[in-house]
Amino acid sequence: MKPIVAIVGRPNVGKSTLFNRITRSRDAIVDDLPGVTRDRNFGDARWDDKAFTLVDTGGFAEGDDDAFAPHIRQQVEQAIIDADAIILLLDGKGGISPFDADLIAILRTVDKPAFYVVNKIDGEGQEKALSDFYSLGIDTLFPVSAEHGYGVASFLDELTAGF
Ligand code: GDP
Numbered sequence: 118m119k120p121i122v123a124i125v126g127r128p129n130v131g132k133s134t135l136f137n138r139i140t141r142s143r144d145a146i147v148d149d150l151p152g153v154t155r156d157r158n159f160g161d162a163r164w165d166d167k168a169f170t171l172v173d174t175g176g177f178a179e180g181d182d183d184a185f186a187p188h189i190r191q192q193v194e195q196a197i198i199d200a201d202a203i204i205l206l207l208d209g210k211g212g213i214s215p216f217d218a219d220l221i222a223i224l225r226t227v228d229k230p231a232f233y234v235v236n237k238i239d240g241e242g243q244e245k246a247l248s249d250f251y252s253l254g255i256d257t258l259f260p261v262s263a264e265h266g267y268g269v270a271s272f273l274d275e276l277t278a279g280f
């Protein structure tokens with residue numbers, strides 16, 4: 118069985134964009150409106166000689182962050198059950214949300230590897246945004262731009278190191 122890796126995070130952080138980049142597909146629907154990924158979406162991924170299954174999550178109703186919270190939590194919990202490793206995607210442009218801390222707290226209680234990835238680090242200026250995320254108490258953050266590809270290779274090296 119190939120390892121299963123789930124991408125979780127708040128709406129609009131770029132989960133589907135990252136999924137598409139890693140699976141080299143356009144299967145996941147990327148949209149400016151949060152919540153357009155209607156179901157969990159499974160894709161085949163390969164990095165060097167390591168094959169794995171990537172899961173894009175989403176499908177929450179639109180609303181403010183409070184409205185998302187139960188859905189996100191439920192999806193994270195399901196992802197934890199199904200997956201061998203979890204990617205928590207954070208928004209380097211939008212900054213920290215209270216739910217990020219919530220999701221991190223959930224991930225800390227489980228015995229599966231979690232990778233904390235800060236997306237939308239598109240240019241030099243945005244590297245600064247990273248330091249904010251270190252206040253969440255995470256040891257290792259992976260800065261990436263799902264849209265442009267920055268950082269994705271280094272992240273995949275780490276993600277698949279144990280596969
Ligand atoms: P999801 O709801 O987490 O699946 O997020 P999407 O993948 O649908 O992306 C939400 C929005 O963020 C879209 O407008 C994307 O074009 C944008 N986005 C995704 N990745 C990046 C990135 O690396 N940089 C920037 N600037 N925007 C991004």
Ligand code: MG
Nearest residue numbers: 132133154175
């Ligand atoms: Mg999506």
